[in-house]
Amino acid sequence: xxxxxxxxxxxxxxxxxxxxxxxxxxxxxxxxxxxxxxxxxxxxxxxxxxxxxxxxxxxxxxxxxxxxxxxxxxxxxxxxxx
Numbered sequence: 406x407x408x409x410x411x412x413x414x415x416x417x418x419x420x421x422x423x424x425x426x427x428x429x430x431x432x433x434x435x436x437x438x439x440x441x442x443x444x445x446x447x448x449x450x451x452x453x454x455x456x457x458x459x460x461x462x463x464x465x466x467x468x469x470x471x472x473x474x475x476x477x478x479x480x481x482x483x484x485x486x487x
Contacts, residue, residue, distance in 0.1 A: 408468060411465070411466050412442070413436070414437055414442070414465075415463065416459055417441065419459050429446070432477070445474050448478055462483040463483070464480065464481045465479070466478055466480070467479070
C-alpha cells in the first residue's frame with residue numbers, strides 16, 4: 406500500500422529533464438527541516454517545469470517509490486510578485 410505525504414520546502418535548483426516521453430523531471434527539494442529530497446515529477450510535468458524555478462517555495466504531495474525517490478503527484482509553487 407502506498408503511503409502519501411505532504412511536504413513543504415524550497416527548490417534547490419532548476420528542474421532537470423530525465424525523459425522526454427512521457428515527460429519526467431528530476432527536482433531536488435530542501436525541506437523545512439533541512440533535508441534534501443530527490444523528487445520525480447511525471448504528472449503535469451510540463452506545467453511544473455514552467456512554474457518551478459530555483460529557490461522557489463513549494464508544497465508537494467506524493468509518495469516514495471522503491472528507489473527512495475519522492476514521486477510528486479500534486480504541488481503548489483509560491484510565485485514572486487514583481
